[in-house]
Amino acid sequence: MMFIFSSTIETPIGQMRACANHEGVCLLEFIERKDLSKQVENLKKNLKSEIITGTNEYLEKLKKQLAEYFSGKRENFNLPFVMTGTVFQQKVWKTLLEIPFGKTMTYKELTNQIGDPKAIRAVAGANGANKMAIIIPCHRVIGSDGNLTGYAGGIWQKQWLLEHESEQISLDFENQRLL
DSSP, X not given: OEEEEEEEEEETTEEEEEEEOSSXXXXXXXXXXXXXXXXXXXXXXXXXEEEEEOOOHHHHHHHHHHHHHHTTSOSSOOSXXXXXXXXXXXXXXXXXXXXXXXXXXXXXXXXXXXXXTTOHHHHHHHHHTOXXXXXXXXXXXXXXXXXXXXXXXXXXXXXXXXXXXXXXXXXXXXXXXXX
């Protein structure tokens, strides 16, 4: 039997549950996400594994990289992750990884980028099914009118993440001008 290790990570915007197996990180979600238990059950089923409390090398790397992200020292995550989802969902998630740090994209722009401009609802569903909060930056997707729309962790967390990234971009720009 294969195992998925699970631990809780404290962040400035709430506790997160992280899971990883022998291949990489397979879940990072806010504890208060409504369907977290369903996601965990699906993860167990899809990876044919049991979940146990503990850690492994990938969870340790994730904790370190999250701390760097929240302290403004990291923009991208460099660790293996295991994505369980449909081919369409994985296509959306890979496209989310292309949204630059500190930038946003509308759902409409996202559907155009994946080549299916009429699939806004499907793209929104795939965005919501993302099991890798922050790592796969679904928080960078906003409504066409500029409003912050759905975020499983909570709109206030989405706003915090976007402001955090925007501040880092501003600081980088100011530091470059001072050189």
